[in-house]
Amino acid sequence: MRLTGGEILLKCLQEEGVEVVFGYPGGAVLPIYDALYEGEIRHILTRHEQAAAHAADGYARATGRPGVCLATSGPGATNLVTGIATAYMDSSPVVAFTGQVPTSLIGRDAFQEADITGITMPITKHNFLVKDVKDLARVVKAAFHIATTGRPGPVLVDIPRDVSGAETEYEPVTEVRLPGYRPVYDPDPEQIKKAAKLIATSERPVIIAGGGVIQSGATEELVRLAELIMAPVATTLMGIGGFPGNHPLSLGMLGMHGTRYANYAVSESDLLIAVGTRLDDRITGKIESFAPEAKVIHIDIDPAELGKNVRVDVPIVGDLKRALKALIEFLEKTPHPAWLEKIETWKREYPLTFEENGRLKPQFIVRQIWEVTKGEARIATEVGQNQMWAAQFYTFTRPRSFITSGGLGTMGFGFPAAIGVQVACPEEVVFDIAGDGSIQMNIQELATAVSYDLPVNVAILNNGFLGMVRQWQELFYRRRYSYTELYNPDFVKVAEAYGAEGIRVTKPEEVRPALEQAIASPKPVFLDFIIEREENVMPMVPPGESIGKMLG
Amino acid sequence: MRHTLSVLVENHPGVLARVANLFRRRGYNIESLAVGSTEDPAFSRMTIVVEGDDRVIEQVTRQLDKLIEVIKVEDITKEEHVNRELALIKVQADPPRRGEVIQIVDIFRAHIVDVSPETLIVEVTGDEGKVAAMIEALRPFGIKEMVRTGKLALLRGPRALTAE
Numbered sequence: 001m002r003l004t005g006g007e008i009l010l011k012c013l014q015e016e017g018v019e020v021v022f023g024y025p026g027g028a029v030l031p032i033y034d035a036l037y038e039g040e041i042r043h044i045l046t047r048h049e050q051a052a053a054h055a056a057d058g059y060a061r062a063t064g065r066p067g068v069c070l071a072t073s074g075p076g077a078t079n080l081v082t083g084i085a086t087a088y089m090d091s092s093p094v095v096a097f098t099g100q101v102p103t104s105l106i107g108r109d110a111f112q113e114a115d116i117t118g119i120t121m122p123i124t125k126h127n128f129l130v131k132d133v134k135d136l137a138r139v140v141k142a143a144f145h146i147a148t149t150g151r152p153g154p155v156l157v158d159i160p161r162d163v164s165g166a167e168t169e170y171e172p173v174t175e176v177r178l179p180g181y182r183p184v185y186d187p188d189p190e191q192i193k194k195a196a197k198l199i200a201t202s203e204r205p206v207i208i209a210g211g212g213v214i215q216s217g218a219t220e221e222l223v224r225l226a227e228l229i230m231a232p233v234a235t236t237l238m239g240i241g242g243f244p245g246n247h248p249l250s251l252g253m254l255g256m257h258g259t260r261y262a263n264y265a266v267s268e269s270d271l272l273i274a275v276g277t278r279l280d281d282r283i284t285g286k287i288e289s290f291a292p293e294a295k296v297i298h299i300d301i302d303p304a305e306l307g308k309n310v311r312v313d314v315p316i317v318g319d320l321k322r323a324l325k326a327l328i329e330f331l332e333k334t335p336h337p338a339w340l341e342k343i344e345t346w347k348r349e350y351p352l353t354f355e356e357n358g359r360l361k362p363q364f365i366v367r368q369i370w371e372v373t374k375g376e377a378r379i380a381t382e383v384g385q386n387q388m389w390a391a392q393f394y395t396f397t398r399p400r401s402f403i404t405s406g407g408l409g410t411m412g413f414g415f416p417a418a419i420g421v422q423v424a425c426p427e428e429v430v431f432d433i434a435g436d437g438s439i440q441m442n443i444q445e446l447a448t449a450v451s452y453d454l455p456v457n458v459a460i461l462n463n464g465f466l467g468m469v470r471q472w473q474e475l476f477y478r479r480r481y482s483y484t485e486l487y488n489p490d491f492v493k494v495a496e497a498y499g500a501e502g503i504r505v506t507k508p509e510e511v512r513p514a515l516e517q518a519i520a521s522p523k524p525v526f527l528d529f530i531i532e533r534e535e536n537v538m539p540m541v542p543p544g545e546s547i548g549k550m551l552g
Numbered sequence: 553m554r555h556t557l558s559v560l561v562e563n564h565p566g567v568l569a570r571v572a573n574l575f576r577r578r579g580y581n582i583e584s585l586a587v588g589s590t591e592d593p594a595f596s597r598m599t600i601v602v603e604g605d606d607r608v609i610e611q612v613t614r615q616l617d618k619l620i621e622v623i624k625v626e627d628i629t630k631e632e633h634v635n636r637e638l639a640l641i642k643v644q645a646d647p648p649r650r651g652e653v654i655q656i657v658d659i660f661r662a663h664i665v666d667v668s669p670e671t672l673i674v675e676v677t678g679d680e681g682k683v684a685a686m687i688e689a690l691r692p693f694g695i696k697e698m699v700r701t702g703k704l705a706l707l708r709g710p711r712a713l714t715a716e
Contacts (some may be wrong), residue, residue, distance in 0.1 A: 121570060124575050126620040129566075146620060178713050180562060180623040304614035307607065 005133045005164035006035035009097065013041055015172055018068050020044060020059065020423055022052040026072025027112060028099025035348040044423060044452060049076050049417035053083020054442070057092050058420030061403045063377060064217070066093040066147050067420060072198035072270040073099045073203035074112030076352035077158070078119065080509035082410060084154045085123040089407025090472040091215060093152040096124075102162040103131055117158050125153030133166040141173040150183025151302040153213055157485075160284040183301060187326055195273075195297045195314045202295075203272035204339045205231040208254065208283070211406065212236030212276015212300060212320050214399040219243065224277065228328060230335045232343050234262040236277050237387075238406040241278035241396040246375075250341070254351065256541045257388040260350035260550060263541070265343055267548035268292050274298045276320045279309045280407070285547035299323045349537075352392055359532045360507070362386070362461040365511055366393035369431060369459060372515045377401070377429040380418035382438030383409045385467035385552050388537040407507060412441025415458060419445060422454040429457070429519055436462040436488050439526075449524035455516045459527045460491055463535065471536050475551070476543075495526035502527045554583060555609045556705050558713055559598040562621040563589055570619055571598065580604065580612050584702030595623065595715060598630045599635075623715050628707055635705040637683050640665070644694030645672045652673045656689045671696060683711070 003011065003494050009032055012019070016526035020042040025033045035344050036043050046052040049071040056067030067087075077098040087094040101110040117127045126146050128139045139157055147155040199205060213222055213235075219242055226233050233243045235253035243250060251262035268271065272294045277283065279298075281465045284290040290310065298306050299316040306315035316323055354363040366389050367379070375395055380403040381387040384430040387404055396402045401526070403421055405413040432439075449456050461467075466484040473481050492502030501523045505514045536552025561567045568587055575582050583601040590597050602612055609627055616625045645653045650672070657664055657674050660682065666673035676686045682705065687695070707713065 117566070118569070121573050178620060181620045302618070304611065304618055308611060 001170050002167050003170040004031055004035065004167050005136050005159065006033075008133070008168070008170050009140060009159070009164065010035045010039045010041055011170060011172070012137050013068065015142045016140075017027070017065070021068045021070050022046055022055040022059070022420065023070030023078060024049045024052055024078045026099060026163045028073035028101060029076075029164065030071065030442060032099070032159070044419075044448065047414065048442065049079035049207060050083050051419070051442050051445045051448065053094065053096060054413050054416035055079045055084065055411075055420035055423070056094050056096070057083060057087045058380060058403055058417030059419070059424045060087070060092050060094055060377070062400050062421040063423045064215075066094050066095050066144055068097070069351040070097045071099070072112065073101055073116070074114045077116040078441035079112050081119060081123070084120055084156065085406050085411055086408045086410040087154040088123045088125070090211060090405065091152050092154065092496040093147040094154040095147050096154060096156045098131070098156060098158050098236045099164070100158045100160040103160045104162070106160065112330045112518065115155065120156050122153070124156050127156040127158065129158045130163050131160070133163050133168045135317050136163065137170065137173045142176050142178060145176045146181065150181070155376060158332075162498065182304070182337060184317050184318040185301070185382040187299070187316045187323040188469060189326070190318045191314055192323070192326045193326055193330060193488055195316060198271060198295055198297060199229055199273070199331060200334065201478065202227070204269045205229060205271040205336065206265050207231050207233040207252070207271060208236065208272055208274045208277055208279070209233055209239040209242050210236045210275065210277025211242070213239055213242030216276065216320040217399070218276070218321040218324055219399050221321055221328065221469060223247065225324050225328055225331075228331055228333055229271065232265055232340070234258065236283055236406070237391055237404060237473070239277065240391055240402045241399045244397040246366065246397055248527055252278050253391050255547060256285070257392065257537050258547070259352055260539050261343060261346035263347050263539075263547040263550060265319065267546070268293045272296045274310070276300060278305045281309075282493070284310060285541045285545055289546040289548075317428060360506060360508055360511075361527060362529070364387045364529045364536055365459060365461065365529050365531070366390055366433065368511045368515060369396045369433070372512065372519065373429050373431070377431050378403065378421045380404065380414040380421055380430070380432045382414035382432065382434045384435050384438060384469075385459045385471065385535075385537050386433050386438065388468075389461070394536075408460065411438040415439060415442050415456070416445050418456045418458070419454055420447055422449075422456050423452070432456060432458045434458050434460045435467055435487055436464065437466040439491075442486075443494065446495065446500055446526075448523060450499045453522070454520055454524060456524045457527065459529060461529055461531050462488065462491070463531050464488065464531045465533065468537070470534070474534070474536070475540075491526050491528040495524075500524040500526060502526045502528065504530065506530045553603070554691050555602055555606065555627050556614065556633070556635065556703065557600040557602060557616070558628050558705060558707070559616060559622060559625050560590070560715065561596050561598060561601060562623065563596045563708065564621060565656055566689055567596070567621045569617065574615055574619065575602075578611075578615060580608065581610065585608055586702040586704050592715070601703050608681055610624040624713050626713050628705060632708040633705050634708060635703050637680055637701055637703050638677050639683050639687070639694055639698060639700040641674045641676065641687065641690055642671050642697040643674060643690045644670060644696060646670055649693060653690065653693055660686050660689070662686060
């Protein structure tokens with residue numbers, strides 16, 4: 001069967017089980033868009049390529065399946081960059097396709113030419129430039145294989161216009177040959193035994209669970225491990241949902257805006273079992289005083305993470321689900337009543353809380369969203385205070401329900417990601433918890449949400465500030481609010497102008513009815529919550545300080 | 553400490569950029585990097601000399617290994633290996649001092665590969681110490697221009713770092 005490159009690409013996508021592509025057309029991808037015109041793959045037209053990348057990422061995070069985005073050459077491709085970098089930092093399996101100028105023009109600074117494989121080299125797991133249509137099917141197969149196996153991550157495939165326009169005989173590719181790519185899934189039994197020995201002699205163990213738990217689908221094993229050795233579990237921001245937040249052994253989030261009890265527990269532990277986390281600086285605080293008495297067992301599928309940030313006593317390379325299963329085999333029930341009692345005391349003494357003074361508080365709003373949705377919504381967030389309040393005050397009980405930009409901290413991520421989540425989960429309630437700053441970084445996607453009937457609810461925690469930056473200025477720069485106060489549009493009118501619904505809320509008692517109205521609405525809704533202007537996210541570990549030393 | 557890494561990679565355009573970019577981005581210090589094809593045209597071998605303590609080298613090795621086109625990475629510093637560098641040195645050699653230069657070249661078992669009325673180009677092959685000694689010996693005559701390959705290294709004996 002002779003097909004064009006564009007048609008071959010779509011065939012390959014179908015073989016990979018891709019149902020939807022988020023994209024934006026342009027000159028260099030016209031052969032692909034021409035193929036899409038009659039194809040069976042759904043295409044969501046975003047209003048900016050960055051949003052296409054975030055939407056594909058949101059889709060991937062909600063489903064565990066690869067998210068696909070498509071953009072033209074040059075500016076289309078460079079607009080994907082923030083989205084690709086976001087996916088890279090959070091190990092999300094996104095496959096990005098970009099158009100490229102015809103092969104004869106590559107390197108001549110042609111119109112809308114950008115060296116996107118060069119640009120994305122440090123922010124993709126791998127990338128390809130396809131120079132011959134005969135290679136296309138093989139490359140697409142390899143791209144999906146790389147994106148979804150081992151430690152997942154974004155892969156970019158750059159396709160020149162003459163390649164997508166050229167015809168060739170199409171044969172499906174079934175085998176991937178990548179001699180340098182052999183992810184290790186099965187943990188070394190000797191290391192597992194060593195870990196089990198350490199666990200058996202530990203008196204104050206703490207498990208730190210990262211995003212890898214979700215990626216590897218290891219929640220069940222993690223719960224079994226925790227219950228078996230009676231160890232409390234702190235999650236990283238990316239690990240939220242990987243361990244049920246309502247489980248008695250849950251410590252909530254740790255790190256810079258973690259709970260006091262999580263940070264105390266980690267600081268006083270004699271054994272850390274770090275699973276699927278890279279233990280970044282938001283978790284460890286000052287590295288020299290991070291868990292000073294603890295031995296460390298670190299399990300990750302990426303060998304480069306072991307020992308990168310924190311010294312490790314027992315490194316274990318492998319898939320988390322398999323590693324935890326193997327570990328459980330060697331363990332016996334070990335209660336730690338004194339340790340758990342101490343943690344219970346911390347939990348009682350230092351609960352996550354906020355001052356209720358009759359004014360509209362963001363924490364209260366998040367709590368209300370949790371109550372109204374019975375904890376069952378998919379929650380995307382933007383970045384900043386809104387994100388931290390969402391992480392702290394919404395209790396997540398299942399994986400893939402909290403969709404947030406952890407590693408890169410991308411403002412503007414939440415709304416398009418929520419659109420991707422809603423596309424993936426049309427029957428579910430989807431919220432984007434946003435700030436007034438972040439929402440304006442991709443506010444144009446309201447048009448996308450409206451045109452595809454995606455009833456995403458956007459809770460704008462509107463304090464008229466770039467809230468988290470203002471918080472840092474308040475705490476560390478003597479309240480010199482340098483360029484963090486925002487002049488905002490009327491978000492209700494903005495919503496209405498796009499054909500969505502807008503609701504403004506100024507009082508605590510209006511929160512619940514507004515949320516109920518938003519959820520019931522078949523349209524996307526902007527909820528403009530006018531919150532207390534100078535509310536802070538607490539507790540907080542000041543930058544560079546030990547995590548045991550918190551403000552607030 | 554200096555480490556010598558032997559890295560087998562796929563022979564594709566862009567692989568060198570990926571490897572070099574990794575070093576740049578993560579702030580590792582490359583002392584030298586030499587690349588060429590292997591007995592199998594599908595692969596190239598890089599010899600990379602990098603400065604760092606054991607922890608840094610472990611990270612470098614693992615990060616390199618993560619690259620899809622990198623087949624194998626091994627730190628061969630502590631293993632028996634042969635290492636060589638080639639340098640071409642254009643040295644000032646006016647007629648009165650030419651004899652002296654030629655003598656030095658002979659002592660080092662180097663070769664003269666180009667002659668002009670004022671200069672000679674000397675080709676020297678050897679380990680780092682020998683190349684350095686040759687350069688120092690020629691320096692007083694006036695080195696006009698010089699080029700070096702960087703280190704090449706291969707394990708001694710039958711063991712080989714191949715794709716299998």
